[in-house]
Amino acid sequence: MVLKTKLCLSILCFFVVFVVNAQQKRALTHSDYDGWESVSADKISSDGKWVGFEVNLQDGDGRLELVNHADAQKRHLLHRADRWTFSNDSKFAVGRIVAARDSVRALKLKKTKTDDMPKDSLFILDLASGNVEKLARVKSFATPEKEGNWLAVLFEKETAKKPEKKAEGDTTQVAKPEKPKKTDGTKLLVRSFDGKAIYEYDRVKSYGFSENGAHLYYVKAEEDTLKNAGIFILDLKSGVSQIIDIGKTDYVATQISESNKFLAYMATEDSLKAKKPYYDLYLYDVAKKSNQKIVSKDTPGILKDGMVSKSGRISFAQDDSRLFFGTTYDHKSFAYEDDTTILDDERVKLDIWGWQDAEIQPMQLKNKNRELNRSLLASYSLKEKKVVQLADEEVSNVMYDAKSKHNLALGSDDSAYRRAYSWDTQVGSDLYLVNVETGAKTLIQKKLSGRPSLSPSGKFAYWYDSYDSAWFVYDVASKVSKNISKDLGVLVYNEQHDSPSLPGSYGSAGWLLDDKAFLLYDKYDIWKIDPTGKVAPQNITKGEGRAQQIEFRRQRVELEEEEGIDPKTPLILTAFHEFSKQNGFYKGDINGSKAPEKILMSDHRYMGLKKAENTDDIIIRRSTYQQYADVYASNLSMTNLEQLSFANPQQSQVNWGSVELVEYLANDGTPLQGLLFKPENFDSSKKYPMMVYFYERNSDGLHMYRAPAPSASTINIPYFVSNDYLVFVPDIKYDLGLPGPSAYNCIIPGVQSIVAKGFVDAENMAIQGQSWGGYQVAYLITRTNMFKAAGSGAPVVNMTSAYGGIRWGTGMSRMFQYEKTQSRIGGTLWEKPLYYIENSPLFFMDRVNTPVLIMHNDEDGAVPWYQGIEMFMALKRLDKPAWLLQYNGEDHNLVQRKNRKDLSVRLSQFFDHYLKGAPAPLWMTDGLPAVEKGRTLKYELEDDK
Numbered sequence: 001m002v003l004k005t006k007l008c009l010s011i012l013c014f015f016v017v018f019v020v021n022a023q024q025k026r027a028l029t030h031s032d033y034d035g036w037e038s039v040s041a042d043k044i045s046s047d048g049k050w051v052g053f054e055v056n057l058q059d060g061d062g063r064l065e066l067v068n069h070a071d072a073q074k075r076h077l078l079h080r081a082d083r084w085t086f087s088n089d090s091k092f093a094v095g096r097i098v099a100a101r102d103s104v105r106a107l108k109l110k111k112t113k114t115d116d117m118p119k120d121s122l123f124i125l126d127l128a129s130g131n132v133e134k135l136a137r138v139k140s141f142a143t144p145e146k147e148g149n150w151l152a153v154l155f156e157k158e159t160a161k162k163p164e165k166k167a168e169g170d171t172t173q174v175a176k177p178e179k180p181k182k183t184d185g186t187k188l189l190v191r192s193f194d195g196k197a198i199y200e201y202d203r204v205k206s207y208g209f210s211e212n213g214a215h216l217y218y219v220k221a222e223e224d225t226l227k228n229a230g231i232f233i234l235d236l237k238s239g240v241s242q243i244i245d246i247g248k249t250d251y252v253a254t255q256i257s258e259s260n261k262f263l264a265y266m267a268t269e270d271s272l273k274a275k276k277p278y279y280d281l282y283l284y285d286v287a288k289k290s291n292q293k294i295v296s297k298d299t300p301g302i303l304k305d306g307m308v309s310k311s312g313r314i315s316f317a318q319d320d321s322r323l324f325f326g327t328t329y330d331h332k333s334f335a336y337e338d339d340t341t342i343l344d345d346e347r348v349k350l351d352i353w354g355w356q357d358a359e360i361q362p363m364q365l366k367n368k369n370r371e372l373n374r375s376l377l378a379s380y381s382l383k384e385k386k387v388v389q390l391a392d393e394e395v396s397n398v399m400y401d402a403k404s405k406h407n408l409a410l411g412s413d414d415s416a417y418r419r420a421y422s423w424d425t426q427v428g429s430d431l432y433l434v435n436v437e438t439g440a441k442t443l444i445q446k447k448l449s450g451r452p453s454l455s456p457s458g459k460f461a462y463w464y465d466s467y468d469s470a471w472f473v474y475d476v477a478s479k480v481s482k483n484i485s486k487d488l489g490v491l492v493y494n495e496q497h498d499s500p501s502l503p504g505s506y507g508s509a510g511w512l513l514d515d516k517a518f519l520l521y522d523k524y525d526i527w528k529i530d531p532t533g534k535v536a537p538q539n540i541t542k543g544e545g546r547a548q549q550i551e552f553r554r555q556r557v558e559l560e561e562e563e564g565i566d567p568k569t570p571l572i573l574t575a576f577h578e579f580s581k582q583n584g585f586y587k588g589d590i591n592g593s594k595a596p597e598k599i600l601m602s603d604h605r606y607m608g609l610k611k612a613e614n615t616d617d618i619i620i621r622r623s624t625y626q627q628y629a630d631v632y633a634s635n636l637s638m639t640n641l642e643q644l645s646f647a648n649p650q651q652s653q654v655n656w657g658s659v660e661l662v663e664y665l666a667n668d669g670t671p672l673q674g675l676l677f678k679p680e681n682f683d684s685s686k687k688y689p690m691m692v693y694f695y696e697r698n699s700d701g702l703h704m705y706r707a708p709a710p711s712a713s714t715i716n717i718p719y720f721v722s723n724d725y726l727v728f729v730p731d732i733k734y735d736l737g738l739p740g741p742s743a744y745n746c747i748i749p750g751v752q753s754i755v756a757k758g759f760v761d762a763e764n765m766a767i768q769g770q771s772w773g774g775y776q777v778a779y780l781i782t783r784t785n786m787f788k789a790a791g792s793g794a795p796v797v798n799m800t801s802a803y804g805g806i807r808w809g810t811g812m813s814r815m816f817q818y819e820k821t822q823s824r825i826g827g828t829l830w831e832k833p834l835y836y837i838e839n840s841p842l843f844f845m846d847r848v849n850t851p852v853l854i855m856h857n858d859e860d861g862a863v864p865w866y867q868g869i870e871m872f873m874a875l876k877r878l879d880k881p882a883w884l885l886q887y888n889g890e891d892h893n894l895v896q897r898k899n900r901k902d903l904s905v906r907l908s909q910f911f912d913h914y915l916k917g918a919p920a921p922l923w924m925t926d927g928l929p930a931v932e933k934g935r936t937l938k939y940e941l942e943d944d945k
Contacts, residue, residue, distance in 0.1 A: 041083075045612065094123065204220055211256070215235060308325065313326065423828075450464045471492060484531065606621070672750065691726070712894045740841070791854075794860055853882075857888075
């Protein structure tokens with residue numbers, strides 16, 4: 001009886017607390033952003049016992065949590081830890097510890113020198129005991145990728161010791177502290193995780209482990225003016241360190257072969273201040289302890305007028321038969337450039353734009369350094385001791401498989417089509433088969449629009465060709481290519497594609513072992529294709545995807561690179577319902593003998609599945625709008641998900657809200673979906689102001705968690721919902737040539753369908769969008785007065801002036817965007833001038849009666865920021881209420897947090913004023929004169945003057 005009474009009292013107390021908490025919940029404020037948490041860097045140990053993840057604040061010190069998911073009480077917490085990993089034996093965790101942000105900020109306010117700022121530390125955590133060892137002033141650390149329980153730590157330079165102060169009256173001579181020797185190197189510590197084996201080396205500049213942890217190389221820097229730089233290799237089993245090479249100026253790009261038999265590196269004896277130091281390629285035989293220069297600029301077979309490229313990547317074939325490296329042209333000098341009698345201010349500086357150029361000047365300038373450092377693939381045969389140049393000026397792009405198991409590679413050349421790239425980003429390329437042994441190239445496909453690859457066993461080349469909207473394979477043995485998707489009876493390209501560009505594919509799941517079959521996707525299902533054509537294509541999901549409107553995709557569970565899908569392993573499928581937005585996993589059958597079996601399907605968004613290397617234990621993230629994407633542990637059966645992370649407990653104290661999927665018809669009768677976000681404790685008898693935000697299609701994000709965060713460009717949905725706004729996000733379907741009318745056709749009936757529900761204050765609605773969304777905002781307010789205010793970020797308002805502009809972030813012409821992609825006009829300015837004008841809001845600004853807040857920044861590399869100016873000046877000239885926010889030095893979306901916070905405040909003040917009748921801030925009523933710039937923010941409300 002006593003127990004029952006206590007239980008009733010406990011339940012009563014719980015409900016009292018619950019009711020009180022519900023009544024005391026508050027709205028989100030801008031001050032909440034900094035403390036909002038995110039979980040990242042989640043990992044599971046090889047033995048599946050331990051799970052770790054970082055929990056970071058948006059602005060503040062984070063933490064690392066490590067949990068034994070078999071016993072969640074065993075939990076280790078390390079403050080300010082990041083960049084962490086498990087040891088290969090799952091017994092330790094290691095990572096960086098950064099200085100406290102408040103301490104760093106305080107020192108910055110004191111103008112503390114960089115050298116005197118706190119440095120990173122390293123932690124080594126024994127997972128079983130919980131003991132933590134810390135090492136101070138750490139620059140970097142590394143562990144072997146696959147095997148071996150070793151740790152290498154490179155320390156910061158030691159600070160100069162200050163002379164000891166003498167006691168008053170002490171007349172003894174104090175020796176001056178020894179001046180530290182000048183070197184770029186610092187101390188390297190190499191040790192086993194348990195500390196039983198320790199090796200230390202001075203003035204180390206760079207280092208790295210072999211893949212399996214058997215060896216470690218390290219490069220020593222020069223000391224003072226001595227030429228005593230060198231490269232060394234440490235046998236971690238014996239502890240013996242060997243000199244590989246010494247006396248060169250620089251050593252770079254070191255690589256140890258997978259077998260541990262060889263080490264390759266590049267080195268130069270030229271001064272690093274030389275205009276073009278020449279690098280040579282060296283090969284060290286670990287067993288024989290012999291070193292030799294194998295490639296220099298004079299080696300037969302190397303690129304004509306070429307040399308070894310410092311920028312090239314070095315890699316060994318899996319069987320050590322050959323070594324791949326990069327070459328580059330020995331760029332010639334010009335007399336004008338080398339003329340030392342000309343002063344810098346006398347040199348001509350200009351860009352010449354030539355109509356015949358493959359790339360326009362801004363793009364050339366953006367790519368200048370890449371071109372100067374471009375590497376062309378070459379190989380060195382260890383057996384034949386000769387160089388074969390694989391890539392050259394004609395076929396500059398050569399791709400080979402990561403393990404280099406085959407004597408074949410693929411080459412592509414787009415030079416014949418590159419000039420059209422300014423207006424067509426889907427230019428084709430010619431595809432070649434490259435013989436790795438001889439360098440011979442065989443043309444196998446002209447003007448292919450796609451990304452070709454080699455099958456794992458090297459029997460086929462394969463690609464999706466956008467020109468044909470089909471999948472192709474090329475049989476290396478028979479030298480025949482064929483369309484392998486033409487007989488499927490379903491489309492393998494994007495069925496919702498709605499632009500004048502070529503449609504993309506749904507992708508593929510990969511190849512079975514020994515290239516027995518290729519798995520590709522249609523919109524819903526998975527097909528197994530025999531590349532030889534002897535066996536008919538098979539729908540291994542039995543058409544259940546299309547029948548149930550579920551998109552099935554293969555879930556990779558092994559982290560290591562695959563050499564083909566093993567048909568004996570379980571086939572795990574992700575599943576997403578096209579209309580309900582449910583998400584989950586099914587078990588498939590690689591043989592297609594039975595339909596997929598449901599493992600888990602729910603009203604969540606699942607992501608980030610990771611499996612332990614040696615067990616079937618997994619971790620996974622899942623979310624809804626109300627639940628952050630925390631980390632869960634389970635196994636491949638997924639019968640029970642155990643929550644391990646618990647981010648943002650403070651959310652329970654905040655009015656949060658909900659989201660629901662809504663369906664409506666566009667003006668042309670097309671069925672569409674949208675997301676409607678409602679405040680917590682929503683009351684359908686009330687009238688709520690409503691924000692409308694859009695960007696193409698967003699309804700698939702129904703179960704996506706949206707964190708309160710300062711705005712980079714768009715409204716933060718949780719903030720507005722928490723502050724008693726409705727937020728509606730409609731999907732948009734586009735018709736070619738009609739981007740503006742398409743937006744109207746889809747957005748306006750969607751808004752009307754929500755208004756018809758009776759709980760929207762139709763007199764107080766607003767729209768806001770950024771970039772393409774900003775354009776649509778600008779267009780809509782020329783067509784309707786139903787919105788009381790509008791926010792338009794980085795809008796294109798004049799397609800006729802923007803058409804000939806440059807995307808300065810890439811140096812590309814903007815033509816492709818209007819002709820082929822997002823703007824969807826489908827023709828040139830002179831072919832369809834009326835389409836450009838009719839879809840440009842600038843020409844109809846006289847119709848606007850909606851107050852507008854524009855944001856367009858002066859370093860925008862995507863949309864010319866004069867577009868925002870054109871919109872603002874038109875509205876100003878027409879005496880329409882408009883404000884332009886121009887953040888100095890910012891790009892298309894805001895990057896600097898201080899500016900994001902500022903925009904968030906101004907967005908909420910702007911919309912609160914128009915939709916809720918709040919007093920206007922002074923920046924809206926008085927403006928911010930240039931003489932006050934940087935002196936005040938003018939957030940104060942008009943009534944508070």
